[in-house]
Structure formats: C-alpha cells, structure tokens
Amino acid sequence: SSIAAAALAQALAASAAxxxxxxxxNNQFTFTPSTLTAAAGDTVNFNFVSANHSVVSGDPATPCTPQNNALFSDFQPNNMVHARAGNMPTFSVPIQDSNPVYIYCSQAQHCQQGMVMVINPP
Structure with a gap:
C-alpha cells in the first residue's frame, strides 16, 4: 500500500547518514578520511578546504583514470577568501549501494602522488 511505502521511505530517510x-x-594531497563505509541512502559530502582539487570516481584496474559515467565534481578553486567567509565548496555524493567507490583527484599529478580514497572498501 502507499501508506507502507511512505512509512518505509520515511524510515530509510531517518536512518540515512x-x-x-x-x-x-593542510594543503596536502589527501582525502580525510581515506576510507569510509557508507550504506545505501547515505550521503558523502566532500568539503574542499584548499585550492584546485576534484573528486572523480575511478576503476582500480586503471588507476587515475575516470571510469565510464564517472562522478566528477569539477575543479574546486578554493582560496582564503572562501575560507574567511566560511564558504567552502562541497560536492555531495548519494550512496546507491554497498559496492566500493574508488575516488581520486584529477588535478595535475595529485592522484599519482596518492590523493585517493575508497568508499566501502572490499
């Protein structure tokens, strides 16, 4: 029934993190944390606190290369003006399932220098 569906949707929304x-x-080539576990329905907010990074989903078989239909935040050119205003760019990613999502920064050589993370590591 539509009442049961509405109750289920409300319960899922209430339990989503x-x-x-x-x-x-600290102007480092990092995602902090570098791993996390998220459930379907959760949202991961990527908060950009230093200049010109991106969030891109990749395939571990071909590191530092976007996968087909990749997530891409665009480059976020954050700076001290944004920081002083408390205006940090954020990219939100809704989690669809418990499969691993491999993330890297596509700016210059950031990925090759270790700017990577995984949501739901295997």
Whole structure:
C-alpha cells in the first residue's frame, strides 16, 4: 500500500547518514578520511578546504583514470577568501549501494602522488 511505502521511505530517510570527507586538508594531497563505509541512502559530502582539487570516481584496474559515467565534481578553486567567509565548496555524493567507490583527484599529478580514497572498501 502507499501508506507502507511512505512509512518505509520515511524510515530509510531517518536512518540515512551524512558523512564528511575533507579534501586537501593542510594543503596536502589527501582525502580525510581515506576510507569510509557508507550504506545505501547515505550521503558523502566532500568539503574542499584548499585550492584546485576534484573528486572523480575511478576503476582500480586503471588507476587515475575516470571510469565510464564517472562522478566528477569539477575543479574546486578554493582560496582564503572562501575560507574567511566560511564558504567552502562541497560536492555531495548519494550512496546507491554497498559496492566500493574508488575516488581520486584529477588535478595535475595529485592522484599519482596518492590523493585517493575508497568508499566501502572490499
């Protein structure tokens, strides 16, 4: 029934979590945390705190290369003006299932220098 469907949707929304990932903390090529576990219905917010990073989904078989239909945040050119205003760019990713999502930064050689993370590691 539509009442049961509405109750289920409300229960799922109530149990959904919003998780935070810091991108480029302390001007480093990092995602913090570098791994996390998220359930279907959760949201992962990528908060950009230093200049010119991106969030791209990749395939571990071909590192630092976007997968087909990849997530892509565009480059986020954050700067001190944004920081002082408390105006940090955020890219939100809804989690669809428990499959691993491999993330990297596509700016210059950031991925090759270790700017990678995984949601739901195997």
């Amino acid at each position: 919003t998780m935070q990932v810091t991108v480029g903390a």
